[in-house]
Amino acid sequence: MTIRDVAARAGVSPATVSRVFTQPDAVAPDTRRRVLDAAEELRYTPNPVARSLARRRTGNLGIVVPDIANSYSAMIIKAVQLEARHAGYALFVAASEELLDDEERVARALAPQVDGLLLASPLGTDAYLRELAELVPVVVTNRLVDGVSAVVAESAETTGHAVEHLHALGHRDIAYLAGPDGYSNTRRLAGLRDAGDRLGLRPVVLGPFPARFSSGVRAADLVLAAGVTAVVAFNDDIAAGLLNRFADRGVRVPDHVSVVGHDDTALAEMVTPRLTTVHIPAGAAGVTAAQMLITQLRGDNGAPRRSELSSELIVRGSTGPAPARPA
Amino acid sequence: MTIRDVAARAGVSPATVSRVFTQPDAVAPDTRRRVLDAAEELRYTPNPVARSLARRRTGNLGIVVPDIANSYSAMIIKAVQLEARHAGYALFVAASEELLDDEERVARALAPQVDGLLLASPLGTDAYLRELAELVPVVVTNRLVDGVSAVVAESAETTGHAVEHLHALGHRDIAYLAGPDGYSNTRRLAGLRDAGDRLGLRPVVLGPFPARFSSGVRAADLVLAAGVTAVVAFNDDIAAGLLNRFADRGVRVPDHVSVVGHDDTALAEMVTPRLTTVHIPAGAAGVTAAQMLITQLRGDNGAPRRSELSSELIVRGSTGPAPARPA
DNA sequence: GACGACTGTGTAACCGGTTTCGCGACGTTT
């Protein structure tokens, strides 16, 4: 069923049929009726591929995340997907699996078939990201690159608040479980160090660990061996792994050791005790990034924009007063 | 940069350039060299949209899941995405948000711009699914529809095993927390009833509940009020919610009450105690479904296929001997 | 040396839409 079939059936030219579907009030009401009826009878629906070619825009957005199964990514994808659909875009999703090469390959493959690209916590170099941004409108999250629009929902300060919180509870020996090298980990580490310096603490840094539950399980024993009374983990998954292993070893949280996560994913509320964690507004970041991209696509000049969302320490049950002596 | 630019630069016709990129050994080695050099210098890369139009296939697959943030969906998406990429396809992801209308709308919107469509646990009617399958090759998971290829990883029997397990532990009063109406819930309920009849038990059915953590939290008190000693939940999220609320109320698992989940998502290992759960091989189902779809696209006649994966009861810490008297 | 098979390449139609441009009909203005 092509536009020409419909045109023939309705006794008009293909151009008119096209208009009916793109600028309906550029065509006389009764002609429109005839065309719509013909389209209906033929069960015609415009071919989006042909339309993309002619219009030179696809109506698609793409997003590249480090790992789909990771709940932080999932929150962003979900937000972006909703926002995209709302604006009439479909969404391509691709995962880099935390591999630099894949990220680049995937992004380049996606670029020519989308109108805009979102990169969540990208690993690539600044130069590559800028180059990609030449090719297609790009918005990155959790990353700052000159000349590329960005949404960050990451503040070193808030990690600092976590340290202050622990310090106020009497903790003096704190460990940080590093995540994969990248913007987030660097910022979190910086916030930790700053606050540590201010308060006269020298946090022990362990890792880097993959940002997974199993890393936390493994790290738990290292933490105990390090003789600290509190741990700040790169993310909630790692923190949940800690809690799990601590429970198995009979180490009570927060009585023996306090645990702080990052991200405030759904998991934080699901574990026992609930996680004290640095809330990163992933959903809001996704929405903002998507909107930013879409406004850019609507012509709003090409100047890169930047948006900063505020994070916040959420105190729950996994932190408490430091024990008299380390676990 | 179009194919004609490259052709001009290399001193050949557009057809030859096209051949270089599609059937490289149909063109003489030195011509090929010249074309590739020209393409390189012009940083030319074939426009996938134009290519899709001409070839009448897009190189894209689509997947519609009930909820992206749901970890069961995430496991499937991840598996499918990997498999798709491996076969040279990009993946569209869309969520129905558990809304029937959205599912249909989204699927129809995706259909014309993909070569094949995967529907994970679809809600739509059989008729609609069959109709969709006329439009574009479709594979569904966790659902059986005549004439549509399917992968099921759901067996009523395994839910029955959970009941036997509980019965063997001395439980006589069991509750089932129903999930959203659909294939999975129906099967699970059937398995439960069958086993119940066989063993002389009459499970109390509560719900239906949305398949979320918060449902479990809410359901926990209903469960206690029902005076049962064991609960089988529709999925792990609900089960985790139960554990959470039980912990808050001081109800010990499995001493006071035993809990069984479904799906064996990552969460099952993350909670305390670890969840006894019916393992559904979501990843394998995703891989199988994707492969099935891809083989179908490769011409392998149009006959609908069907694949059944086996589920399995995984016993972990959340189930134990029935207490002398209900909690 | 003529014939046929095979290779490599170009011409042009095609995929299914969109959009520029121009034309005729009609209504308004003077």
Next chain:
DNA sequence: AAACGTCGCGAAACCGGTTACACAGTCGTC
């Protein structure tokens, strides 16, 4: 009644590739 603006529509070019077909040149065969 002539001049002008507006409206609705069609013809045709175009988006950027692919591919059927034709054709020229080369090689092997009898």
